Each structure stands twice: as structure tokens, then as C-alpha cells.
Amino acid sequence: MMNLTLKIWRQKNANDKGKIVDYPVSGISPDMSFLEMLDVLNQELIDKGEEPVAFDHDCREGICGTCSLYINGRAHGPQTKITACQLHMRSFNDGDTIYIEPWRAKAFPVVKDLIVDRSSFDRIQQAGGFISVNTSGNTQDANAIPIEKENADKAFDAATCIGCGACVASCKNSSAMLFVSAKVSQFALLPQGQVEATDRVLNMVKQMDEEGFGNCTNTGACEVECPKGISLENIARMNREYLAASFKG
């Protein structure tokens, strides 16, 4: 069992200034997930009549992309290729002090405590992250167009992005290039995505800029911290797509 000191960002609402508050927790089992450790703290706070720490979470199995904790200066904590809900306390030692903060980016304003508003990601997807085919089911047979396995697999890899925002939180420029390029790449690699390729990349990048995300300076922190291991190659692919589209557009 471990005893820890937590230093947690508390902010009542979007207008509040916010500050770090210290909380000791004890009796933490190494088999607990990080979020279960926060459950223990919250249970104690509630029992004392205090307000629990607000944090985003839902599936708790690393796929919904809801949890978004900046732990000891790293998105989703010290391990790679996992989300905060998949992080277990065995990654920490008895007596550790752990800083827990929300994602920090202009385009992700804080809602409360550790919760941020990521609707800017949705708006980027609404600008072009789709193939304009009606859902009538009257399309051609699914096997009508064979797709090279390598491309299908790469498209899949890009499509596994969970939209958590760790890439933005890790980037010194708060750039969303990895997130946007994952969707652009998925469609660029598939024949179904070719028809609207030009408009898609131009519109999504335009929206990304309007939302206030920073520029990409090829540092690569996003790739390191991405819980799904989305590759920087996608950014290179998007840049090629963007260049080609700019000449056409």
C-alpha cells in the first residue's frame, strides 16, 4: 500500500483563476488504476462534505478518449501508449508527489478542475472529416474495390486516433497537426477518400487555424505521447496533401 501527495489543479469554472491544491492520499494499492486512485480521494472528500475533484472519464479501458490528465508534466502520465485510465499505480512509488493538471491549450478552455472543452476537435471534423456518401445503403458491394492490404492497414492505424487531445497538450505550440493529419491520412489512403481530398484537407486545416491551435515545428512530442501511437508520417502525408490541394485549389 502506498501513501502519496497529490498536487491537483482546482478551478471552480471557466472564469475562476484556479490554483494547485495539495491532497494527501493513503492506502493506495498498486493494482488500482490512476482514476481509481482519484476515486479514493474523491470518496474521502465527499465523506468530509467537500466537493470532489472534477475530471473527465468514461469507458475506463482506453478507447473513448475522454480522460485527459496531465500527470507530472506528461499527457496521460509516465507510461507510453496508454491513456490515464489505463495507467496503474504500480508505475509510482510510495511517498511520491504527483502533479495532476488539465490539458493546457488556448483551444481547450478549462470547464472545471481537470475538465477541458475539446469541442474545437469536433468542429475540425465537421469541416471535412467525412466522405459525402448518403447512408442509404445503396452503395456498391463492399468488395467491388479491392484495397491493398498495406494501405488498408495504414488507414486503420491512422483511424485509431481517439481524439483525446494528448498531442495538443504535449506540443509546445499546442498544435493539432497530429490529430488533423490522422483523419486526412485515413481518407487519403483509401480510394473512397479521393473524390473530396482537395476540399477536405483545405477545410480541415483552415478550421484548425481558426480554432487557435499553434503551428507544427516537427518536434515530435505528439507522437511520443499519443496513447494510440499515431505516427508523424501522417503529418508528412497531410503536408503533401495540403501542398497538392493548394496548387489545385
Added chain:
Amino acid sequence: MSILDSKIPEGPLADKWTKHKNDINLVNPANKRLIDVIIVGTGLAGGSAAATLAELGYNVKAFCFQDSPRRAHSIAAQGGINAAKNYQGDGDSTYRLFYDTVKGGDYRSREANVYRLAEVSTNIIDQCVAQGVPFAREYGGLLDNRSFGGVLVSRTFYAKGQTGQQLLLGAYAAMNRQIGRGKIKMYTRHEMLDVVIVDGKARGIIARNLVTGEIERHSAHAVVLGTGGYGNAFYLSTYAMGSNVTAAWKAHKRGAFFANPCYTQIHPTCIPVSGDHQSKLTLMSESLRNDGRIWVPKHKKDVEAIRNGSLKPTDLAEEDRDYYLERRYPAFGNLVPRDVASRAAKERCDAGYGVNQTGEAVYLDFASAIERYGKEQAYVKGLDVDDKAVVTKLGKEVVENKYGNLFQMYEKIVDQNPYETPMMIYPAVHYTMGGLWVDYNLMTTVPGLYAIGEANFSDHGANRLGASALMQGLADGYFVLPYTIGDYLAHDIRTGPIPTDSKEFDEAENKVRADIDKLINNKGSKSVDHFHKRLGKIMWNKCGMARNEKELKEAISEIAALREEFYKDVFVPGDQNEYNEELAKAGRVADFLELGELFAKDALERNESAGGHFREEYQTEGGEALRVKEYQYVSAWEYKGQPSEAVHHKEPLTYENIEVKERSYK
């Protein structure tokens, strides 16, 4: 004659859906612009319905409690989606998918609905590929398939262990296209807290903005619930933390009958509980049973040695292992349906053969698969098939390619490497077949109120087959509801916008406010989770994998008492005009505390075993579920003020195209 009219069209089974589509009313495109539809929930069912209705021209308002529609829990579905494409040429057909689904559901589902599901299944795959969903492919560039439990063909399409994610992102993309065009107005971080009935028709909802706490009125000509299942009544489950029954339960309290609440799926392959701190359970996809073999030791002494760490499972000789599914069910082996596999695991663990400290775990072993694939690859590559190191390396690569993310997930949670040592698994609550009663048009007993996907009861009977939830969610949302809702809305083309200042909206909003005030002002001494955990224990121990009359009666009185205690002693911190997760949770748990009692009452009424509902009093000599002919009906419960007073209605089930027989997988 039952008061439940399922509205199943006349005519031969295979023609019913086509005929129905030809007979029902349509709304012309100009008039669709005059009609509003509310959709609650943005998973596979709600998301696909929202996109399709918006494409058709209706004005859609969509609601989800998550911060984005992309986060609905459909995202966590792993293994795949069934479709009767017969790409493998292994004898699949619409009829066979229909047959497998009805049999898999232990002859407790509606023939016409299931046939329609099988019929539209092929459109789903075509649709998703057109949307850019990156399904797994073979080297020739065509789509790959795998097998799931309870069937003898390969009809499951998949995207590694993330099929739900890819399908949901497809529906999310289709929604985004319509949000961008202004045809869907999206309300995220909103929770529906009541449905508003005007002149007997569903005409809107009351929703709470979870960020500001504001109570909002939203009106429409029809309301669609795609709000998922109620497995979180058990506290521990594979559901998301936020998954809840509130929307469906509020609809029930406003007149929608609740069907077969006791039909719950307990999934055989989940990561076992590790301690009291546990907040949720994680599924290991059924697809793993394509290649994994389930076993426990044959002898108690080996069980002891494994538990105390003196024996490693990999060191136990082949002849000392009991591959109990292969032993009991030679025809289907490790791929028996979920209810059968779960009960078999419970049987071995109850008999004392569980392999972990709690005695509640069995092995899922990939060693033979790694060897088999490794030899195949070594042969193809011209390497030595007897070189163990080479074979193991190549075999691991194949397994990683198929199930990599699942293995990684397992390792992160359990801290053991499943390539080297067998996984430990145990059954966990995963899905609910029961739900709001709907007719063939997916309309509940409240006119204008629809339920789709897991929220309704219609297609899976008493047990759902693997890879059929994704199929049903998308079938309902893309291809069924968009037709059937038009038949109802055709009468509303002259209605005009529904006002929200009516006395019905006043009444509903006042009720919601009163409920919230009551929770906030209660100032008791125990947290919401305290009550939720206690409810979960009652549900798991007395309404779980095996049920009996005595314990169900105890469950009913214990849940009623717990509910009373909850309202006396629950403490909800903070206030209602702000982001307050405890308040949201309190409302959800209050509804689970009512649903739980109805659940137990339904299980008590059903004096038979069927699918996921196993009553100890009704079993064959071999310990299999024993159906009772006189219970061949759907139970639909009408709300009358308290769960104990719910009125029981029956919809008889008839099977004209399939012979009802003992469900055997031997």
C-alpha cells in the same frame, strides 16, 4: 388478446420488410423540412439514425451526455460485426444468420424482426466501406472475416479489436457532415431527464446542461432513444462509467412498457476483479476464442499449486488440463455462445477449480495458436518448422497482428504478458437484451417515442450472439427507423412547430426540478457510490449468472429497502447550477434502484431458464438451461407508481419459419 400490437406485416417471412416498406406512408422532401426529431444518445444506433434522418431532410436535435458524440460506449466494442455476405463461400445466407440469431437467443426473440436484421446486414458493410471504415483485409485486397460464438460460418467483419470504434467514427463522420450543414443541432454534455407527452404523443424532452446545470425544454414531433443498456445496475460491468438507464426509465414512467428486464448478458471473457477499489471491468473480445483455448487444471492439487505460486500454468502437462468447453461441447468447442461459456466457467470455479487468489478465474490460452500459426508461417517462408524459437516468434507475430491491442490492454491491467502465459478471465456483465418494448416499427407503447439499438428489446431474445450488437445498432439507425418513422411523421406535416410553453412542459420541468432539489437538499451521510456498490452486490449475487426463487424474493425486498435508505441518507455535494458529476450520478443511481427491483421481479416471474436467464430450478440433468413452453412470450411491464406494482403484459412469440427445439451446441 394481448394489448401489445407488434404490427408484424402479413405475408411470407422473406417478403415482410419489402412489403412493409412499400405499404407505409412517406413524407415528401419539402414536408420533412417542417418536422423536428429529437434523438437521445449518439452511439451506433443514435448516431446513425441522426445522420440518416438529417440526410433525408428532417431537422434533427441530437443529445449526448459525453463531451462529443464520438465517445459513446459503442466505441469500446471490440470483436466485429456480423453480415450475411457469404464472402467466404462457407454456406452463409440471410436465413442462416436469422436462424443462428433466433437459436442463439434461445427462441425468445421475434422472428420478423430478426429476419429483417439479417436481411439488412449486408447493406451495413457496403455502407461502412463507402464511408471509409478501414475493415481488415486480405492480401488480395478483399475484406477478411472471422468466426464468433454460436455459429459455424465466418461472417464477422472486423477492424482488429477496435471494430466498434471504427464503426462509431463512421457514424460520427456521417453526423459531422450533417452538423456542418446545419441539419443536426448537436447538444453535448446534456442529459435527458424526462420525456414530455402532449395529447398522448411524445413531443419533447427535458434535458439538463451538465456544464451549467440549466434545465432546458426541447420539443419535436417524435423522440428517439438510442441510449444503450442498463448493465451498470450491477455497478461492476464492462459498460462505461456514465452508461445509465435514466432516459429509458423516464420513458417507462411516462408509459413505455419495459420488456424482459431480466435478460442480461454476462460475457465469459473479461479480466477478473482484482480488489474492492475496482470501478469497472474490462472485456477481452470474444474473437479471442477463435484462437484461445479455455481450461482449468484437472486436479485440485494443481489448482492449489498454481494459486500459491509453486506451479506455473505453462508447466502443467497437457493431460493434466481440463479444456472443459471442448470436453462438454465438442461441436462448438471454445466458440459456444456467451451464456453457455459463462455458466461453464462459473461451474468450474464453483467446483473449486478457479486459478487465481479469489478462485474466480479460468485460463484463456494462446500457446497452441502461436504454435499453429508459427508452423504455417515457417512453412510459407521455407524455414524449419521444427525450430521452436522460429515458430514461436512467427506465431507471436500473427497473433499480435490479429489481437495486438487486446493483448496490450491485458498486459497494462494485469501486468502479465499473455504471449508468454495464459490470460486469466472471468465472466462479467456486458449487455442487456431487455429494454423498452417496441413494435415492428421500433415504436414504444407511447406514440411517437421510439427506441433503437440496445435500448430496445427486440432482436436478441434471451441471449445475444457476438458481433450482433453492432449489426443491430446500425441496422436500426441506418436502415430501419428512417423508413418506419416516416409512417408516423406523415401525420404531422401540418402540425407546425411544437410549442414548449404548454402545461405538459411545465409539469415535466417542475418534476425534474423537484427531483434535483430533493437530491441536493437531502444532505445525508453516504455517497452515491456507496449505494451503487451495494445495489451492484445484490444484483450480482442474487440476479446474476444463476438465480433462484428464494434469492430473487430477497433481492426484491433488499433493493426496495436500499432505495428507501438512499432517499433518506444520500449525500450529494455542490449545487445544481454548476458542473456536478455527483448530482448526475445520483439521478442515475436513483433510477437503477427502481429498475433493479423490476429486474428481479421479471426474473422471478419467468419460471424457466432461457439464454442469459438461468433459474437453478429449471435445468437439464447435464446442467443446461431448460426452457418451458408456456413461457414462450415477451414480458412487458407497465409502470404503476412502484416497481412492485408494475403490471405484467405478455406478447406471445410464434415460430413459423424455424423449429423450436432444444438449443444444443454439443
